[in-house]
Amino acid sequence: MTLTDRLIAPGATRAEVTLGFSVAIGGAAGAAALAIRAHHPWPVVAVIAVLAFDLFGGSVVNAMGSAKRWYHRPGRTAVHHLGFVAIHIQPFLLAWVVPAFSWTAAVTIYVLAITGALIVTVAPAPLRRPIAFAVTAFALLWVTGVLAVPAEVAWFAPVLLIKLLLAHLLPEEASR
Template sequence: MTLVDRLVAPGASRGEIATSFGAAVVGAALALVLTVRADLPALAVLVVALVGFDLFGGAVVNATASAKRWHHRPGRTRWHHLAFVAVHVQPFLLALVVPGFSWLMAATSYGAALVAAVLVVFTPPPLRRPVAFALTALALVAVTSLTTAPAALAWFAPLLLVKLLLAHLMPEEASR
């Protein structure tokens, strides 16, 4: 398996690869500019740029047909999907290195993503998409209303939820 297969998906088209890496690079650059303008420490700038690369690129990757085929292939269970969500510990990494990104923000964004993911994967398949959208909307309001991220990271929790709940957990639907 090549690096592109691991970062995007096996069998990804050139367009999917270009779009995914384009979003990742532009997102990392945007995160870099925002954190430099916020005068964050160098380590925080580096970590936020890497997290930006992962989340901006990952939201696009997880929405591609090739990634949907890969992540939802035969033999993949709800536990695989929950593990994918659970390993996204970036909120705690940010709390560790970014001044003003609180542990409460980390726990709230991580917990909201994980609880919503559990609810989505245990929802009957015909209702998963609307339930995922409902829970994403509710989690967005909860995270952004109950906690405060530094302005340079206001994008983080919404993008984490989109990447994990709307892009990753939703299988590809057949064309009509």
């Protein structure tokens, strides 16, 4: 399996690869610029840029046909999808390197992602898509309206939730 197969998906088209990496690089550059403007030291800027590369790129890549076919191939279960969500410990990495990003915010974001993923994966298949959007919308209400996070990483929770709950968990819909 090539690096592109691992980062995008096996069988990704040239357009998918270009789009995925372009969005990842753009997100990393934008997040790094915000971190620099907030006067974070270079190691913190680097961590934020890597997290942004993963989340921005992943939010687009996981919505692509090749990734949908890969992550929702025969034999994949809710346990696989929940495991994918669970390994996204980025909120804790952010709390570790950005002093104003609290551990409470990290735990809240992580719990919202896991709880949202549980709700989506147990929902009846015909309702999974609208439920995923509902859960994400309510989680966004919480993370943007209740949690206090530094402005330079305010993008983090919304992009993480989009990547996991909307892009990753939802299988490809058949064309009509």
